[in-house]
Amino acid sequence: MLIAKGLKKNYISKEKNGFFRSSVKTIEAVKGIDLTIEPGKIVGLLGLNGAGKTTTIKMLSTLLEPDEGSCSVDGLDLVKDAFKIKHIVNMIAGGERMVYWRLTATENLEYFGKLYNIPKNELKNRIDGLIEFVGLKERANEPVEKYSKGMKQRLQIARGLINDPKYLFMDEPTLGLDAPIARDLRKFTKSLAREKGKGILLTSHYINEIEELCDYVYIIDQGLKIMEGTPKEIASIVANCTNQYKIKMLDFSEKLKSQFETFLRTVQSDYFIEAADGGYEIDVTSHMDIQGELIALLSQHTKIISFAAMEPKLEDAIITLSEVKAYEQIHA
Amino acid sequence: MNKYMLSSIKAEAIKQHKSVYHSSLMYFSMLIWPVLDLFAAYYAYKPFEGSATSEFIAKWVGDDKIFAFILFGSISYMFFKCFVQSAWRFSYERVSGTLELIYLTPSNRLGIMLGNALASLFESAWMFTVFCIGALVFFTDLYISSAFMLVIAIFSLVIPSICWGIFMNSLFMFSRDTGIFFTVFQSPMELFGGAKIPYPAFPIWAKLAGGIFPLTWSANIVRKIFMHGVALNDIQIELLLLSLICIGLFLLTLLLLKKSEAYARKTGNMALF
Numbered sequence A: 001m002l003i004a005k006g007l008k009k010n011y012i013s014k015e016k017n018g019f020f021r022s023s024v025k026t027i028e029a030v031k032g033i034d035l036t037i038e039p040g041k042i043v044g045l046l047g048l049n050g051a052g053k054t055t056t057i058k059m060l061s062t063l064l065e066p067d068e069g070s071c072s073v074d075g076l077d078l079v080k081d082a083f084k085i086k087h088i089v090n091m092i093a094g095g096e097r098m099v100y101w102r103l104t105a106t107e108n109l110e111y112f113g114k115l116y117n118i119p120k121n122e123l124k125n126r127i128d129g130l131i132e133f134v135g136l137k138e139r140a141n142e143p144v145e146k147y148s149k150g151m152k153q154r155l156q157i158a159r160g161l162i163n164d165p166k167y168l169f170m171d172e173p174t175l176g177l178d179a180p181i182a183r184d185l186r187k188f189t190k191s192l193a194r195e196k197g198k199g200i201l202l203t204s205h206y207i208n209e210i211e212e213l214c215d216y217v218y219i220i221d222q223g224l225k226i227m228e229g230t231p232k233e234i235a236s237i238v239a240n241c242t243n244q245y246k247i248k249m250l251d252f253s254e255k256l257k258s259q260f261e262t263f264l265r266t267v268q269s270d271y272f273i274e275a276a277d278g279g280y281e282i283d284v285t286s287h288m289d290i291q292g293e294l295i296a297l298l299s300q301h302t303k304i305i306s307f308a309a310m311e312p313k314l315e316d317a318i319i320t321l322s323e324v325k326a327y328e329q330i331h332a
Numbered sequence B: 001m002n003k004y005m006l007s008s009i010k011a012e013a014i015k016q017h018k019s020v021y022h023s024s025l026m027y028f029s030m031l032i033w034p035v036l037d038l039f040a041a042y043y044a045y046k047p048f049e050g051s052a053t054s055e056f057i058a059k060w061v062g063d064d065k066i067f068a069f070i071l072f073g074s075i076s077y078m079f080f081k082c083f084v085q086s087a088w089r090f091s092y093e094r095v096s097g098t099l100e101l102i103y104l105t106p107s108n109r110l111g112i113m114l115g116n117a118l119a120s121l122f123e124s125a126w127m128f129t130v131f132c133i134g135a136l137v138f139f140t141d142l143y144i145s146s147a148f149m150l151v152i153a154i155f156s157l158v159i160p161s162i163c164w165g166i167f168m169n170s171l172f173m174f175s176r177d178t179g180i181f182f183t184v185f186q187s188p189m190e191l192f193g194g195a196k197i198p199y200p201a202f203p204i205w206a207k208l209a210g211g212i213f214p215l216t217w218s219a220n221i222v223r224k225i226f227m228h229g230v231a232l233n234d235i236q237i238e239l240l241l242l243s244l245i246c247i248g249l250f251l252l253t254l255l256l257l258k259k260s261e262a263y264a265r266k267t268g269n270m271a272l273f
């Protein structure tokens, strides 16, 4: 079991303000994160760009030392036993540059395998197995530069499994991949946990991906956890805090306008209107489900041409959740 | 951690070799360049034959020994020359992200630097063989005093050049501005390292500048062994200086490796300076 408690990481960066002058800026990338990963389970880390996902993953994979907090990986200490932990964890990040293009898939895996000092015969068997697993068997002895993006990504997965890690951290592995390849990759990920019993931490900013794969989800924003739960719980919360409606209607009279705005104020929601061929189009964003009320109010005054409730968006949910969190902190 | 040393050296040497020598054209150019280099050096002296400059060099080298002087200088230089280039190439691993993947593993970091240097040295060793055969064909008047001194000559080339190689590798790997090292190391080493101009002919400041390059002493030792048939006693000072420089380079490399990884873990920044 991997148990992290209160992980914190600051980056100190120098900013140039001229030829000779520079100032130091501290970026609090991760401000205290707790998480647990069990073998055989997929844990999701969901957050917008800059939320601190990569920083968290780098701390767990021993590339970064936490400024504060502690983490134990099967009883080993993340800082003191970093070299031992390297044997039982591995990381996969998106980005196709991160293998040797001039080498073949087999040669790439041999290289990384030797860095783990895996005995020759065992390494050979493992490489054969991995190449089969990621479906690169036919092309295993071609240089990587001839591979497609998806094949490079699959090689990257094989590389991440070369030390047969107990815990695998995947940093936005589907970023920039075409839909079918991303789907394949999700299938892989699932079988890694279910069949091979690996504990997986997966970061993403796609809520659907997280919903499909994860057993448990943490949502982080600006370095802080704002929510955790099962994907079902998360999805329903996300759906609840971002309700977006697109309504097309015939008229928008002054009377309707004033009643409409009064109503939206009571539910703290915003709207946006524009004239569209022969009528008006309204976008409403709300933290609450106000579908019934909207239909009732509008249909009293005008004819509704179309009414659409939009898919919940993670961005909106996170903004709402962090607002709620800030509110709770002030009033705690 | 020591059992990781060997497998890291081997893995890195093989990887480096495979990613650089991926075509047979590379082997061909490895042969062509040193030969061109040698002729360029020789004909740089040629026009001055009988002139004051030539007299000047002959004064230090001996009239009949100019070609041998250049030959053994070139051989020595070849052992060191490849490292600036290969370290610069190696440093791309920081930019492309593969260095981070190496840091993910429990590999021996010094082993990686050594393996990489050894792969580059392969290039030199290949040329060395070609050159030595050439030298033996053209000069029957080599004055090696014993087989033991031949071994000393080879060691004085191989060990310092590997120390130089791992130092260059770590310097380039952990620096943001590698361009400056090209300027600082490549040409000065060629000029002041005594590969083409006799070291004793330098003014004192150039002697000091040249003295810090292991090449200076390696070339010196190799020439004395092959051209003057010296015994171990006659090159004690050179061997001592060379050993000190090697130890210094080795310790600096260890320090750079330690510091840079700790710095990367603290700041998330792979470049130390």
Ligand SMILES: Nc1ncnc2c1ncn2[C@@H]1O[C@H](COP(=O)(O)OP(=O)(O)O)[C@@H](O)[C@H]1O
Binding pocket: A011, A012, A013, A027, A028, A029, A047, A048, A049, A050, A051, A052, A053, A054, A055, A056, B267, B268, B269
């Ligand atoms: N090496 C670094 N130096 C300085 N700031 C950094 C560095 N890496 C990340 N950051 C900053 O830390 C914050 C968190 O980044 P990151 O962990 O990469 O987030 P995410 O992966 O969720 O997009 C961001 O504000 C980012 O700009």
Ligand SMILES: [Mg+2]
Binding pocket: A053, A054, A055, A171, A172
């Ligand atoms: Mg990221």
